[in-house]
Amino acid sequence: MNLKTLRDYGRVIFYAAEMALRSNLTDSFVLFGILVQPIIIALLAFWMLGDRGGEYIIFVVIGSGMTGLWTSCLFISGNSITQERWTGTLELMVSTPTPVSVIVIGKILSNVLQSLASMVLSYTLAIVIFGYVPTINQPVLFTISLLLTILSYACFGLLISPVFVLNPDVQRLQNGLEFPVYVLCGFMFPIALLPGWTTPLSYILSPYWAARALHATSSQWNGLGEVALSWAAMVALSLIYLMLSSLLFKRLLRRARLDATLNIQ
Amino acid sequence: MKAIEVRNLRRVFRATIGVVRRKIKEIVAVDDISFEVYDGELFGLLGPNGAGKTTTVKMLTTMLIPTSGEARVLGLDVVRSAEALRSRIGFVFGGERGLYWRLSGYDNLRYFASLYHVDPAVSRKRIPYLLDLVGLSDRGQEKVEGYSRGMKQRLHIARTLLHDPQVLFLDEPTIGLDPVGARELRQVVRNLQAEKKTILLTTHYMFEADALCQRIAVIDKGRIIALDTPEGLKTYVKDLAVIEFEVYGVPSNVLEQLRAQPYVHTVSVENRDQKQALLIHSPRGSQAVPDLLSMMNGIRIGNVIVREPTLEDAYVRLVGGEA
Numbered sequence: 001m002n003l004k005t006l007r008d009y010g011r012v013i014f015y016a017a018e019m020a021l022r023s024n025l026t027d028s029f030v031l032f033g034i035l036v037q038p039i040i041i042a043l044l045a046f047w048m049l050g051d052r053g054g055e056y057i058i059f060v061v062i063g064s065g066m067t068g069l070w071t072s073c074l075f076i077s078g079n080s081i082t083q084e085r086w087t088g089t090l091e092l093m094v095s096t097p098t099p100v101s102v103i104v105i106g107k108i109l110s111n112v113l114q115s116l117a118s119m120v121l122s123y124t125l126a127i128v129i130f131g132y133v134p135t136i137n138q139p140v141l142f143t144i145s146l147l148l149t150i151l152s153y154a155c156f157g158l159l160i161s162p163v164f165v166l167n168p169d170v171q172r173l174q175n176g177l178e179f180p181v182y183v184l185c186g187f188m189f190p191i192a193l194l195p196g197w198t199t200p201l202s203y204i205l206s207p208y209w210a211a212r213a214l215h216a217t218s219s220q221w222n223g224l225g226e227v228a229l230s231w232a233a234m235v236a237l238s239l240i241y242l243m244l245s246s247l248l249f250k251r252l253l254r255r256a257r258l259d260a261t262l263n264i265q
Numbered sequence: 266m267k268a269i270e271v272r273n274l275r276r277v278f279r280a281t282i283g284v285v286r287r288k289i290k291e292i293v294a295v296d297d298i299s300f301e302v303y304d305g306e307l308f309g310l311l312g313p314n315g316a317g318k319t320t321t322v323k324m325l326t327t328m329l330i331p332t333s334g335e336a337r338v339l340g341l342d343v344v345r346s347a348e349a350l351r352s353r354i355g356f357v358f359g360g361e362r363g364l365y366w367r368l369s370g371y372d373n374l375r376y377f378a379s380l381y382h383v384d385p386a387v388s389r390k391r392i393p394y395l396l397d398l399v400g401l402s403d404r405g406q407e408k409v410e411g412y413s414r415g416m417k418q419r420l421h422i423a424r425t426l427l428h429d430p431q432v433l434f435l436d437e438p439t440i441g442l443d444p445v446g447a448r449e450l451r452q453v454v455r456n457l458q459a460e461k462k463t464i465l466l467t468t469h470y471m472f473e474a475d476a477l478c479q480r481i482a483v484i485d486k487g488r489i490i491a492l493d494t495p496e497g498l499k500t501y502v503k504d505l506a507v508i509e510f511e512v513y514g515v516p517s518n519v520l521e522q523l524r525a526q527p528y529v530h531t532v533s534v535e536n537r538d539q540k541q542a543l544l545i546h547s548p549r550g551s552q553a554v555p556d557l558l559s560m561m562n563g564i565r566i567g568n569v570i571v572r573e574p575t576l577e578d579a580y581v582r583l584v585g586g587e588a
């Protein structure tokens with residue numbers, strides 16, 4: 001891969017992200033999901049948990065934020081492929097020189113960033129209204145963790161999206177994945193509460209490490225070692241996901257061209 | 266040089282039928298076809314609904330993998346070299362799908378230009394030029410959802426020219442357009458050919474193929490049943506005359522009886538406003554009229570015309586009177 005290809009891909013990612021943003025802004029259903037819903041959740045969380053102290057609030061904020069990110073990542077990336085099939089653009093997308101995975105990266109990144117931005121906004125609003133200031137132990141490390149979290153989510157979304165080009169039962173797949181990942185990643189409660197055999201499963205999910213890094217740098221500071229481990233795991237897993245995803249895309253797109261599932265009949 | 270080479274291409278679809286007892290049914294959409302298109306040629310693929318035209322085009326544009334056989338475009342195998350091929354071909358599937366309706370025509374083009382790795386400096390000039398070429402200059406900034414069907418189809422033509430492909434596949438580009446729109450679009454196609462592009466055009470309008478194409482392959486039920494120049498195809502019917510009866514409904518048993526006559530080659534019925542035209546091809550020409558009329562006793566008949574066959578008639582004869 002040379003520099004020109006990288007630039008071309010970068011441009012595709014940017015335009016795909018911009019398109020995802022623009023189409024979300026004109027879709028009132030999605031708009032509700034990324035703007036109104038987080039505000040309601042944030043206000044409710046502050047109202048119910050406000051008296052339990054800043055540390056607890058930030059734990060809940062991050063936990064529910066991660067859950068929201070995961071849900072939007074899963075649903076929007078899957079639905080966008082299905083939607084492109086319906087509008088007849090999936091087939092077109094596949095037959096351009098750009099790998100589909102590059103386009104999907106742009107879409108997922110855009111959606112993750114949008115969800116994140118709306119959450120930050122919601123909690124800022126809640127802070128202003130209720131006047132509690134949640135504490136973040138390690139603001140700098142937290143910010144780095146957050147950036148890596150975005151990367152992790154984008155790569156994780158990229159790993160599951162190839163399956164959607166095969167046109168399986170998208171909804172069932174999404175519903176089946178939503179809750180298990182949410183539990184296995186320890187967003188809201190520690191995975192120590194789960195049976196021991198599930199621990200390896202958590203370890204291969206990058207959102208688990210993301211949650212761990214974010215919790216550690218905000219409310220559960222245990223020293224730099226744990227954070228560094230989470231970062232390393234996020235980077236390594238993301239790279240593995242990227243490779244697996246491009247392999248999966250290649251194979252499943254071939255399958256879709258054999259089964260004629262890129263378009264509806 | 267041959268721009269397109271197709272050898273024994275076949276494509277089978279599996280469809281599940283029945284809701285309760287599911288069965289798998291095999292549909293042979295393209296059944297062992299071979300043909301070649303020369304560099305710079307405008308080649309027509311003509312056939313009735315379900316003949317396998319779109320399936321053929323989808324295989325040649327790397328969207329579907331053939332069940333067997335092989336095809337090369339610009340010397341590149343459509344399966345093994347699909348990636349290399351994609352940046353060198355363009356395609357349009359007639360109809361309104363395949364665009365982002367919430368974006369403007371301009372933004373659609375800009376997005377697809379990026380997918381085809383067109384340099385932004387180039388696309389900034391090329392997009393206005395293409396919008397102008399397809400007559401959308403003054404509507405380019407509007408959202409596609411407000412476009413008419415013809416405008417969407419023309420936007421597709423602009424889209425497929427973004428990366429200046431050498432070979433173009435146009436699948437029924439004039440479908441659903443009004444006569445003026447269709448004529449304008451045909452002019453765009455002619456201009457493209459003047460630019461030395463190789464074009465494979467599918468259509469089920471004989472006159473369109475006649476007006477545009479240098480050679481025509483007639484395809485029916487997945488097979489090529491004739492491949493010739495328009496003039497060559499006309500010789501298929503030169504020994505026949507066409508007898509046209511203006512009718513107001515014909516019972517099917519009468520049609521059967523007409524078809525059974527040894528001097529009748531094809532019988533077809535075309536709808537024309539309130540009435541219908543019953544078209545009979547026969548080498549006996551006007552001499553056959555009395556016999557034919559006697560078989561249509563009790564049917565209301567308007568004008569009767571005996572005329573020379575046209576290319577349309579050649580087509581009707583080839584596809585067995587079902588067009």
Ligand SMILES: Nc1ncnc2c1ncn2[C@@H]1O[C@H](COP(=O)(O)OP(=O)(O)OP(=O)(O)O)[C@@H](O)[C@H]1O
Pocket residue numbers: 260265278279280292293294295312313314315316317318319320321469
């Ligand atoms: N994905 C698919 N699954 C099952 N059958 C299919 C599929 N695509 C096409 N077919 C079938 O293959 C045959 C050929 O279809 P195709 O679309 O290639 O015809 P066509 O010549 O383009 O027709 P039209 O003039 O109506 O566009 C038809 O019987 C069609 O029903």
Ligand SMILES: [Mg+2]
Pocket residue numbers: 318319320436437
């Ligand atoms: Mg078709």
